[in-house]
Amino acid sequence: xxxxxxxxxxxxxxxxxxxxxxxxxxxxxxxxxxxxxxxxxxxxxxxxxxxxxxxxxxxxxxxxxxxxxxxxxxxxxxxxxxxxxxxxxxxxxxxxxxxxxxxxxxxxxxxxxxxxxxxxxxxxxxxxxxxxxxxxxxxxxxxxxxxxxxxxxxxxxxxxxxxxxxxxxxxxxxxxxxxxxxxxxxxxxxxxxxxxxxxxxxxxxxxxxxxxxxxxxxxxxxxxxxxxxxxxxxxxxxxxxxxxxxxxxxxxxxxxxxxxxxxxxxxxxxxxxxxxxxxxxxxxxxxxxxxxxxxxxxxxxxxxxxxxxxxxxxxxxxxxxxxxxxxxxxxxxxx
Amino acid sequence: xxxxxxxxxxxxxxxxxxxxxxxxxxxxxxxxxxxxxxxxxxxxxxxxxxxxxxxxxxxxxxxxxxxxxxxxxxxxxxxxxxxxxxxxxxxxxxxxxxxxxxxxxxxxxxxxxxxxxxxxxxxxxxxxxxxxxxxxxxxxxxxxxxxxxxxxxxxxxxxxxxxxxxxxxxxxxxxxxxxxxxxxxxxxxxxxxxxxxxxxxxxxxxxxxxxxxxxxxxxxxxxxxxxxxxxxxxxxxxxxxxxxxxxxxxxxxxxxxxxxxxxxxxxxxxxxxxxxxxxxxxxxxxxxxxxxxxxxxxxxxxxxxxxxxxxxxxxxxxxxxxxxxxxxxxxxxxxxxxxxxxx
Numbered sequence: 001x002x003x004x005x006x007x008x009x010x011x012x013x014x015x016x017x018x019x020x021x022x023x024x025x026x027x028x029x030x031x032x033x034x035x036x037x038x039x040x041x042x043x044x045x046x047x048x049x050x051x052x053x054x055x056x057x058x059x060x061x062x063x064x065x066x067x068x069x070x071x072x073x074x075x076x077x078x079x080x081x082x083x084x085x086x087x088x089x090x091x092x093x094x095x096x097x098x099x100x101x102x103x104x105x106x107x108x109x110x111x112x113x114x115x116x117x118x119x120x121x122x123x124x125x126x127x128x129x130x131x132x133x134x135x136x137x138x139x140x141x142x143x144x145x146x147x148x149x150x151x152x153x154x155x156x157x158x159x160x161x162x163x164x165x166x167x168x169x170x171x172x173x174x175x176x177x178x179x180x181x182x183x184x185x186x187x188x189x190x191x192x193x194x195x196x197x198x199x200x201x202x203x204x205x206x207x208x209x210x211x212x213x214x215x216x217x218x219x220x221x222x223x224x225x226x227x228x229x230x231x232x233x234x235x236x237x238x239x240x241x242x243x244x245x246x247x248x249x250x251x252x253x254x255x256x257x258x259x260x261x262x263x264x265x266x267x268x269x270x271x272x273x274x275x276x277x278x279x280x281x282x283x284x285x286x287x288x289x290x291x292x293x294x295x296x297x298x299x300x301x302x303x304x305x306x307x308x309x310x311x312x313x314x315x316x317x318x319x320x321x322x323x324x325x326x327x328x329x330x331x332x333x334x335x
Numbered sequence: 336x337x338x339x340x341x342x343x344x345x346x347x348x349x350x351x352x353x354x355x356x357x358x359x360x361x362x363x364x365x366x367x368x369x370x371x372x373x374x375x376x377x378x379x380x381x382x383x384x385x386x387x388x389x390x391x392x393x394x395x396x397x398x399x400x401x402x403x404x405x406x407x408x409x410x411x412x413x414x415x416x417x418x419x420x421x422x423x424x425x426x427x428x429x430x431x432x433x434x435x436x437x438x439x440x441x442x443x444x445x446x447x448x449x450x451x452x453x454x455x456x457x458x459x460x461x462x463x464x465x466x467x468x469x470x471x472x473x474x475x476x477x478x479x480x481x482x483x484x485x486x487x488x489x490x491x492x493x494x495x496x497x498x499x500x501x502x503x504x505x506x507x508x509x510x511x512x513x514x515x516x517x518x519x520x521x522x523x524x525x526x527x528x529x530x531x532x533x534x535x536x537x538x539x540x541x542x543x544x545x546x547x548x549x550x551x552x553x554x555x556x557x558x559x560x561x562x563x564x565x566x567x568x569x570x571x572x573x574x575x576x577x578x579x580x581x582x583x584x585x586x587x588x589x590x591x592x593x594x595x596x597x598x599x600x601x602x603x604x605x606x607x608x609x610x611x612x613x614x615x616x617x618x619x620x621x622x623x624x625x626x627x628x629x630x631x632x633x634x635x636x637x638x639x640x641x642x643x644x645x646x647x648x649x650x651x652x653x654x655x656x657x658x659x660x661x662x663x664x665x666x667x668x669x670x671x672x673x674x675x676x677x678x
Contacts, residue, residue, distance in 0.1 A: 089498075142674045149494040154673070156501050161666040164659045171655050259505065308513055315509035322502040323484055326495055 007272050008279035015286040019068065022293040026064040027056060029297065031305045034060075058192075066190040066198075067296045067310075068289040070251045071261060073202050075288025076209050077247040078262025079269065079280050083216040084240045088329055089152040089322075091263035092128075092248040098259070099159035099166075100131015101252040105182055106166040110173045117194050121201055125249030132241065134158055148329070187255050187296055187310055198254045205246030206285065212240045213277040220275065258311055260318025261292055267325070344626040347619045351633040355404065358640040362403075363396045365648055394538070402537040402545075402601060403643045403657070404636040407608060409549055409598040411635025414609025415616070415628050416556055416591035419563030420584050421496060424614060424672055428595040429606025431481055431496065432503030433474045437592075437599040438530065439507040439514075440473020441466055445526055446514045463544055470596035477503050478592050532603040532658020534643060541601040548597035552590045556628065559587060563624040605658045607665025608635050614672065638664075 027039055034052050041047070042056035074092060081090035092098050104127030108115055115123070135155045139145035145154065170179040215236040218226045226233050251258070269284040295313040302308045363375055368391055378388040410428065417426040428434050444466055481503055485496040515526045528536060562583055565573050573580050598605070616631035639657065642664065646655040 094501075138670065149498055150673075152501065153494075153497050154670070157666055157669055160662060164662040164666070167659050168650070168655055168663060171653050172650050174653060176653075303513070303517060306516065308516065312509045312513045315505050319502050319506035319509070323499060326498045326502070327484060 005273075005279065008274075008283050011272065011283045011286055015290075018286070018290050019293075022290055022297070023064045023068070026067070026293055026297050027060040030060065030300050059188075062190040062192055062195055063187055063296070064293060066195055066254055067187055067293050069195075069198060069202055070255050070258065071265075071288040071290070071292030072285035073205065073247040073251040073288075074258065074261040074292075075265035075269070075284040076206060076281055077244045077251075079266035079277070079284040080209050080212075080216060080240050080244050081262070082266050083220040083277050083280075084237060085146065085151070086220055086222070087146070087148040087151055088267070088325060089148045089263070091260070091266075092244070092251075093257065093259035093262060094152050094159075095155040096131040096135040096159040096162065097128045097244065097248045098131070098252055098257045099162040100129070100134070101125070101127035101249055102182075102257060103127055103162040103166045104130060105253070106170050106175075106179050109175055109179055109182065110169055117191070118197050121194070121197055121250055121253045124253035125201075125245050128245045128249040128252070129241075131159070131162060132245065134162075149326075182256070187299075188307055190255065194254055198250045201246055201250045205243045205250065208239055208243035208246065209281050210278075212236055212243065213281050216240060216277040217275065220277070258292070258314055260314045260322070261288055264314075264318050264321045265291060267321070340621060340623060340626065344620050344630065347630055348633060351630065351637060355633065355637045355640060358637055358644060359400050359404075362400050362640055362644040362647075363392065365644070366391075366396065366651075398539050398542060399534055399537040399643065400640055401542050402534045403639040405542065405545055405549055406534070406598040406602045406605065407612075407635035407637070407639035408553065408632040409545070409594040409635075410605065410608040410639075411612035411616075411631040411633075412553060412556055412628060413591040413594040413598075414611075414635075415560070415613045415624065415631045416563070416587050416594075417609065418613050419560075419566055419624060420588055420591075422567060423496070424676060425497060425610070425669070427607060427610035428591070429604060429609065430500050430669075431478075432500040432507065433477050433481070433592055433595050434599050434604035434606060435504045435507035435511075436477020436480075437470040437474035437596040438604050439511045440469045440471075440476075440596075441600050442511040442514050442526055442530070443473075444469040445522060446518055463540055466600040467544060467548055467593075467597040470600040471593050473507075474592040474596040474599070475589065477507065478588060482588075528656075529603040531656040532605040532661070533654075533656035534602045535647070535654055535656075537601070545597040545601050548593055552593045552597075553632070556587060556590050556594070557625070559583070559590075560624040560628040562587070564622075567622075603656075603658060605639070605661055607661050607669065608638060610672075611665055611668050612638065614668075 024036065024039075028034055028036060032052075032055065034056060038052050039056050042050075042053040046057060047053050077097075078091040081092070081095065082088060101124045104123050105120065108120065108123050135151070135158050136146075138158065139151045139154050142150075144150055166179070167176070170176045215226075215231055218229055218231050219233065219236055223233060226236075248262075265284050265288045266280065269280050269287055272287075273279040273283050292310070292314075295310050295317075299308045299310045299313050302313070360372070364370055364372060370388060370391070374385075374388055375392065377383045378385060378392050413428050414426070417428060417431065418424055420426075481496060481499045484499040485492055487495065511526075511530060515523055515530070518526060525536070562578065565576060565578060566580070566584070570580065595609075612631040612635040613627060615634050616627045620626040620630050639661070642660040643657040646657045646660040649655070
């Protein structure tokens with residue numbers, strides 16, 4: 001067994017422990033600290049008149065569940081995108097996927113108010129696909145447009161464009177506030193129905209990503225090699241993009257736009273477990289969950305007793321990391 | 336040849352001034368409260384002063400138009416300088432992250448001085464006059480960061496420059512968001528309005544704030560604009576002409592950061608004007624920077640007045656921040672330039 005494989009297995013083996021630990025910390029500490037015993041009682045013997053029990057059940061547990069899921073979703077989506085495009089800067093937030101989703105959700109709020117949650121998740125996915133489609137379509141139109149740096153530029157600019165249009169539409173129809181509640185980061189007020197719906201949709205994405213893991217490893221070696229090895233590259237691309245769309249669409253619908261998780265975590269994971277996506281994808285899910293949960297816990301204490309948007313914390317880690325990547329790799333293709 | 340270029344310049348400039356006047360006319364007569372040209376002229380020339388018209392024109396619409404024009408001038412000139420120095424047509428203070436740096440510094444300023452922008456009165460003059468200074472420090476820090484990251488073997492790598500800009504933008508954006516959430520509700524309100532890149536709380540104090548910066552630095556970059564022509568040559572050729580390249584570049588860069596900071600401290604971050612105006616100017620008057628510079632300034636002013644007019648009328652009774660209108664117009668143009676550019 002190779003050293004990196006041992007690393008991958010130990011990450012997955014340690015994951016229950018890591019996740020439970022961070023989840024416990026997340027449920028216990030906040031503006032009001034709650035003891036572990038009270039938490040256990042809230043789960044096993046729920047008393048509706050007890051405020052602490054209410055906080056645990058309706059506030060803290062949905063929140064940590066959502067954060068863990070979204071962390072895994074975004075990290076896996078980023079890993080798949082980086083592998084399939086061989087672009088070390090590929091990630092949902094940089095490639096206009098998040099903004100596409102938010103754009104379609106804005107349209108839905110304006111033109112079809114009061115849609116049921118599962119339709120919102122579907123629309124969010126359609127939006128992700130739209131954003132990715134525009135960015136990659138435009139990238140393939142221009143010369144050298146799919147190179148890491150150019151694609152990142154195109155993605156950022158088109159993302160800004162979509163969100164500007166969304167802002168204008170929301171303003172025109174006077175629903176700005178509803179929209180901003182919808183797609184700004186909202187980990188502190190997770191909708192329970194949405195959370196339950198997000199699990200199956202996200203699982204579909206995770207399963208698709210795991211199924212295409214081997215093919216992604218081959219694609220990441222280069223298109224020519226992949227074709228030479230008899231891989232159906234178009235099919236692989238479609239399936240893996242479908243996974244990305246499921247994962248990010250669900251993530252945005254659940255908590256809004258969170259940047260940098262999908263960019264940073266795959267790099268850290270590759271550093272730890274090597275270049276085989278059969279190891280990268282599950283490990284990225286674990287590390288992504290843990291990372292976002294950690295950011296979430298910290299976000300409650302940076303400006304105690306007020307909460308800080310989780311995006312501020314992910315940016316704190318993400319921006320220096322991004323600069324480091326640009327400095328190190330420049331315009332070359334690799335992932 | 337020389338004569339021809341200058342006559343083209345004079346003609347273009349006159350047409351642009353007419354365009355600015357036209358946009359201002361639309362802006363001043365339309366709004367929540369429509370008025371006729373005669374009313375406007377009568378009020379402006381004090382023929383038949385009417386307190387109601389006085390209020391609308393002198394307190395709301397005129398300062399707003401003046402601010403839009405000044406910010407457009409500043410961003411248009413800064414864009415010419417940045418594109419000239421980096422030798423790349425995609426450079427823009429907004430894209431490079433200078434706006435965000437200056438913006439974060441202004442938010443820090445608002446945070447510590449509890450400045451209530453909307454009710455700015457005489458007693459807060461001194462602190463308002465300090466705002467561009469703070470912005471300048473932030474913008475300069477951002478510029479230094481961006482250029483030190485993008486420098487590779489002593490040369491500017493344009494793609495890195497833009498990518499670093501993207502990172503700097505999100506970093507300073509997060510910082511501004513974090514600080515603005517720590518503010519009191521009222522300060523937050525004004526900071527949020529301002530961060531969106533808007534000028535609808537314009538007043539004469541802001542005009543006074545930015546005017547000295549704009550005049551001094553504007554004259555400086557205009558006088559130095561001939562240098563930008565040389566910068567388009569190979570590095571060795573410029574040195575052989577006896578120009579201290581790096582020193583001059585640094586001075587021009589700092590001057591453009593100053594211009595941007597003065598604009599950002601009154602209007603928040605408005606992108607893409609510094610990108611579009613120089614390109615359009617070059618289409619109109621050719622590549623000599625001493626013509627491009629003033630024409631770009633005029634185009635910037637005209638575009639921003641028009642964009643603000645669109646933002647205030649199309650979305651009435653709510654107002655769309657002018658920065659968003661400019662992005663919606665500017666981004667397709669950016670993509671068009673990206674398609675056209677080689678490599």
